[in-house]
Amino acid sequence: MANVSTKAVLLEKMCQGYDAFTGRLSFLNEEQMVTPGVIGEWSIKDILVHLAVWQERIHKRFQAALQNRKSGLDLITNEEEMNRFNEQIVAENRGRSCKRCLGDLGSLVIIPHLLYSILQSQTHRAPLVGTPTVFRK
Numbered sequence: 001m002a003n004v005s006t007k008a009v010l011l012e013k014m015c016q017g018y019d020a021f022t023g024r025l026s027f028l029n030e031e032q033m034v035t036p037g038v039i040g041e042w043s044i045k046d047i048l049v050h051l052a053v054w055q056e057r058i059h060k061r062f063q064a065a066l067q068n069r070k071s072g073l074d075l076i077t078n079e080e081e082m083n084r085f086n087e088q089i090v091a092e093n094r095g096r097s098c099k100r101c102l103g104d105l106g107s108l109v110i111i112p113h114l115l116y117s118i119l120q121s122q123t124h125r126a127p128l129v130g131t132p133t134v135f136r137k
Helices: 004-025 030-034 044-066 079-092 098-120
Strands: none
Touching (some): 004 098
8 A cells, every 4th residue: 555645646636637727727717617618518517527427426425425324315326327417417407506516526625634534544445346436336
């Protein structure tokens, strides 16, 4: 296992990357944020919603793993289900403001700190075998 200072440096770089990412977004106006076609039909705002929801799922899974319990999230077992889920979350959030979507993503900056806690733990070993991580509950 890598030493703590290496982990701290990695997590600091993750936080710096997040700050750089959101800093670049701050130059965009509302119209630029909601214009479709950035990736397929998705706008920048749609992509932010997608990132925030998947980050939240990661957060819930890590929290559940730390407490040795199931996450309670719906199981996504294949690419078709994942694509359906992605389209559903984007559609459900179309009416939300860009500012709120950015805020949702910003509230998840805690994830690097949660990762740090997991990496520091010498006793916790979450099982990561079997189904690919993106499809595990």
